[in-house]
Amino acid sequence: MIDGKLHHFSAGGLYNGLILLIDDETKTYWDHVTGEAVHGPMLGAKMPMWGIEMTNVETALLREPNLPVYLSRPSWVGVLMGWVSPYIEGRLPPGFRKTMVPVDSRLPEMEIGLGVVTDQIQRFYPLSTIRQQLEDTLDGRTIHLSIGPDSIPSAVWDDDKTRLTQLFSRWYGFSLTYPECEVYGS
Numbered sequence: 001m002i003d004g005k006l007h008h009f010s011a012g013g014l015y016n017g018l019i020l021l022i023d024d025e026t027k028t029y030w031d032h033v034t035g036e037a038v039h040g041p042m043l044g045a046k047m048p049m050w051g052i053e054m055t056n057v058e059t060a061l062l063r064e065p066n067l068p069v070y071l072s073r074p075s076w077v078g079v080l081m082g083w084v085s086p087y088i089e090g091r092l093p094p095g096f097r098k099t100m101v102p103v104d105s106r107l108p109e110m111e112i113g114l115g116v117v118t119d120q121i122q123r124f125y126p127l128s129t130i131r132q133q134l135e136d137t138l139d140g141r142t143i144h145l146s147i148g149p150d151s152i153p154s155a156v157w158d159d160d161k162t163r164l165t166q167l168f169s170r171w172y173g174f175s176l177t178y179p180e181c182e183v184y185g186s
Contacts, residue, residue: 002047014099016176017092033167033177054168059150092172104175106183114145114153115174115181117165122178124171127153129184136184 005025012022012029020038021030028040035047057069091110103109113126118139125134125145130153134145142158155164167174175181 002042002045014096016173017096017100018173018177031177033173049165054152055148055154056150056152059148059152062149100172100176103172104179106175106186107171109170109172111171113169113171113174114155115167115169115178116143116145116155117167117178122174122181123184124174124181125153125155125184126171134184 002023007023007025009021009023009030011019013020015029015031015038019032021032022028022040023030023042026041028037028042028045030036030047031038035049037043037045060067061069107124107126111126113124114130115122115124116138121138123136123138125136127147130145130147133147136143136145143155143164144158145153145155147153152168155166157164
């Protein structure tokens with residue numbers, strides 16, 4: 001829902017190596033990470049966003065044993081990516097680089113880590129810095145970063161009362177989305 005109206009989204013193209021969404025109703029292109037309209041009639045509009053954590057079913061059920069789980073059949077794209085992924089791991093798919101501006105050189109572009117976003121700070125934590133758990137301060141509050149049994153990093157506020165916006169991503173994606181971001185430890 002945007003401004004009280006239902007919108008339907010699909011993949012509309014690539015920009016900076018990331019998928020742009022397009023809505024069927026207005027033909028506006030949206031950044032799927034920030035929720036911002038980047039081209040079209042709704043340029044400048046912003047969808048609400050909230051913290052997302054990547055996980056798997058086993059780990060989610062460890063955290064919440066009564067969590068309902070629904071399964072769906074993967075699309076042909078999902079099946080294709082499952083076959084292709086082992087061959088392109090650590091490399092950008094064909095055509096992605098043509099959509100990208102130069103990548104911030106503070107880290108290798110394919111470095112994987114956790115990007116954490118608040119209203120004031122966007123900070124990237126390389127996976128190697130989280131290996132033994134990590135405590136940091138953002139916006140005057142303490143966060144705890146750790147790697148779960150699913151091998152995926154996550155961050156929580158010390159008071160654990162509000163969700164933290166976080167993205168498990170490659171450096172190129174996070175730094176191109178948040179060009180003024182900080183790198184933990186720099």
